[in-house]
Amino acid sequence: MSEPASTDAARNAVPHGADSEVGRLRTVVLHRPGPELKRLTPRNNDKLLFDGIPWVARAQEEHDAFAEALRGRDVEVLYLTELLTETLEQESARNHAITSALTGLHLGDTMRGYLAGFLRDASPAELTEYLTAGIRNDEVRGGFGLVTSLLARDDFLVDPLPNLLFTRDSSVWVRDRVAITSLSMPARKRETQLTELIYTEHPRFRGTRRLHGWHNEHVEGGDVLLLAPGVIAVGVGERTTPAGVERLARQVFHADLAHTVLAVPIAQERATMHLDTVCTMVDVDKIVMYPNIADSLTAYAVTLAEPADDAGAQVLEVARAEPFLVAAARAMGIDALHQIDTGLDPVTAEREQWDDGNNTLALAPRVAVAYERNVETNDRLEAAGIEVVRIAGSELGSGRGGPRCMSCPVARDPLPA
Numbered sequence: 001m002s003e004p005a006s007t008d009a010a011r012n013a014v015p016h017g018a019d020s021e022v023g024r025l026r027t028v029v030l031h032r033p034g035p036e037l038k039r040l041t042p043r044n045n046d047k048l049l050f051d052g053i054p055w056v057a058r059a060q061e062e063h064d065a066f067a068e069a070l071r072g073r074d075v076e077v078l079y080l081t082e083l084l085t086e087t088l089e090q091e092s093a094r095n096h097a098i099t100s101a102l103t104g105l106h107l108g109d110t111m112r113g114y115l116a117g118f119l120r121d122a123s124p125a126e127l128t129e130y131l132t133a134g135i136r137n138d139e140v141r142g143g144f145g146l147v148t149s150l151l152a153r154d155d156f157l158v159d160p161l162p163n164l165l166f167t168r169d170s171s172v173w174v175r176d177r178v179a180i181t182s183l184s185m186p187a188r189k190r191e192t193q194l195t196e197l198i199y200t201e202h203p204r205f206r207g208t209r210r211l212h213g214w215h216n217e218h219v220e221g222g223d224v225l226l227l228a229p230g231v232i233a234v235g236v237g238e239r240t241t242p243a244g245v246e247r248l249a250r251q252v253f254h255a256d257l258a259h260t261v262l263a264v265p266i267a268q269e270r271a272t273m274h275l276d277t278v279c280t281m282v283d284v285d286k287i288v289m290y291p292n293i294a295d296s297l298t299a300y301a302v303t304l305a306e307p308a309d310d311a312g313a314q315v316l317e318v319a320r321a322e323p324f325l326v327a328a329a330r331a332m333g334i335d336a337l338h339q340i341d342t343g344l345d346p347v348t349a350e351r352e353q354w355d356d357g358n359n360t361l362a363l364a365p366r367v368a369v370a371y372e373r374n375v376e377t378n379d380r381l382e383a384a385g386i387e388v389v390r391i392a393g394s395e396l397g398s399g400r401g402g403p404r405c406m407s408c409p410v411a412r413d414p415l416p417a
């Protein structure tokens with residue numbers, strides 16, 4: 001196998017890992033929207049977690065401009081499908097990917113056998129497309145039998161993954177380790193099979209130590225905020241479960257990656273599906289926050305009790321719930337975590353929160369990428385001294401995610417101790 005371009009770049013790159021939300025961003029994984037978005041129809045968009053049917057070409061233009069804005073700030077952009085194609089050049093990775101994609105109980109042995117052979121004959125790039133855009137019943141040219149006859153023509157044999165766009169959710173770097181998450185919605189579960197494969201088999205990432213995993217309790221990356229080195233906030237709501245936070249906390253404490261995990265309950269609603277839909281860090285001590293929930297947002301600080309129990313097992317200490325900003329500032333060792341509100345009034349705030357005004361991607365302390373449409377929120381960010389790098393998102397936003405959701409930081413400069 002020839003050396004992938006992303007491996008060449010890695011030779012001169014800063015080490016992989018992140019210990020905050022705002023350390024200077026060096027490397028990020030994005031997914032340029034592709035044929036998987038063309039699978040969305042008015043009949044399947046709800047199930048596939050999109051609020052509308054995006055105009056794909058325009059979504060690609062908007063995404064290219066997002067990537068260009070990052071490159072313009074010297075951020076290395078890695079594309080998920082390129083990493084996947086490079087990974088699939090290896091026989092073992094191909095076999096693994098094909099077996100995982102065909103485990104669904106809806107296929108039956110006849111169709112599964114046919115698809116296994118068909119996918120084995122595909123080139124790495126073709127296989128990437130089948131794994132991400134899916135395969136519809138009326139697209140197969142063999143394996144005909146009971147299953148193909150009885151399924152509808154437009155039923156998927158391999159489901160498309162339109163939410164790959166939101167690379168934030170399927171993996172999270174915590175210092176030098178990568179957590180493969182466990183996605184809760186059926187439409188997204190296969191995404192972590194692909195990220196796990198990349199982080200396990202791609203030459204650039206081989207040997208990276210991992211946390212969590214798709215087989216564990218649900219934790220989604222959009223819920224995980226690295227508030228400061230050693231302090232991680234995790235939203236608990238529609239996606240991440242209480243047991244998911246507990247599992248993640250045990251692992252980060254065990255690996256000495258954090259001293260405090262803040263479990264933050266959020267409403268189990270689509271508008272607040274992840275913690276990063278209501279707040280994101282824009283400086284070492286500033287957070288852009290949805291004001292309609294700011295006063296009621298609480299946190300349970302979880303730390304490791306000393307000593308361990310008699311059998312040597314970890315004991316977690318869970319503090320009483322406190323206002324989020326208070327618990328966060330204390331854990332971060334700062335006087336105050338300053339809140340910048342989305343919008344000016346409750347209605348504007350609600351509109352701009354829905355349109356991902358709170359979902360910013362910090363490129364460095366006081367520099368953040370945001371959707372241009374959230375005019376009031378962006379004005380407020382600038383008034384608070386934050387440089388706002390505006391991007392268009394009229395089509396990208398139809399999946400309900402902003403610049404933070406659409407990016408997985410792989411390398412950030414550590415914050416000064």
Ligand SMILES: NC(=O)NCCC[C@H](N)C(=O)O
Nearest residue numbers: 049166222274399400401405
């Ligand atoms: N971190 C995020 O908030 N990600 C956005 C995910 C949107 C996607 N359509 C979903 O419902 O999962």
